[in-house]
Amino acid sequence: MKDVSFENQVIKHDILRYKKNKLAQSLAILGLVFNCLYFMLLYAYTDKYFQTITIGFSVIITLVILLTTFLSSEGVKNYNKVYTYVLLVIAAFQIFRIFGYPLYGLRNKLLTVGYFGFYPTPEQSWVEFVILTVYLCASAGCLIAAAVIGWIQAQRFEKFSKKAESGEIDVMAAIKKLDADEQAEKQEAAAQPAENNGEVL
Numbered sequence: 001m002k003d004v005s006f007e008n009q010v011i012k013h014d015i016l017r018y019k020k021n022k023l024a025q026s027l028a029i030l031g032l033v034f035n036c037l038y039f040m041l042l043y044a045y046t047d048k049y050f051q052t053i054t055i056g057f058s059v060i061i062t063l064v065i066l067l068t069t070f071l072s073s074e075g076v077k078n079y080n081k082v083y084t085y086v087l088l089v090i091a092a093f094q095i096f097r098i099f100g101y102p103l104y105g106l107r108n109k110l111l112t113v114g115y116f117g118f119y120p121t122p123e124q125s126w127v128e129f130v131i132l133t134v135y136l137c138a139s140a141g142c143l144i145a146a147a148v149i150g151w152i153q154a155q156r157f158e159k160f161s162k163k164a165e166s167g168e169i170d171v172m173a174a175i176k177k178l179d180a181d182e183q184a185e186k187q188e189a190a191a192q193p194a195e196n197n198g199e200v201l
Contacts, residue, residue, distance in 0.1 A: 020077045024150035028073035028087060031142030032066060038135035042101055044113045065090055076150030079157040084147040091143035094136045102132040
């Protein structure tokens with residue numbers, strides 16, 4: 001396997017200037033989708049406990065999380081490390097939420113709204129508790145992955161940008177070197193058949 005040259009590495013990093021970090025953005029959006037699935041089920045419960053003022057605060061917090069997650073997805077797409085920390089905080093909060101309404105509903109056997117045509121009895125509240133927990137954990141997992149990938153890519157982009165600005169790395173020189181190498185390889189390949197034609201087999 002051919003080793004990747006320094007010039008190839010320079011070009012690869014320079015592409016980051018024009019290519020967005022879509023993987024981190026997509027994972028953050030996926031985390032947002034799982035969060036939506038979570039609250040769509042949670043806010044369907046009609047027990048009086050789920051109709052108190054605390055659920056109003058929960059709705060506000062959910063809206064803030066949705067907006068912040070979307071904003072962070074745009075941030076990591078543009079290699080902003082600050083938003084990776086925001087995503088980690090939101091991920092931690094998603095895990096923390098398991099011990100709020102979902103756990104209360106399980107302990108008091110209130111999770112019986114029905115899902116995918118299945119309507120659990122109070123004794124089967126654990127089924128919807130598992131679903132809520134999976135949604136929250138999946139959301140947290142996607143946000144953590146987005147944060148990690150976003151931070152790594154942002155770190156690479158930041159280091160390269162500093163070197164390019166200081167003149168330590170010359171992108172144009174790397175491009176010219178690669179062009180020269182490519183031309184040399186073409187000339188060598190063109191000369192090879194001519195040499196073989198003079199050989200005695």
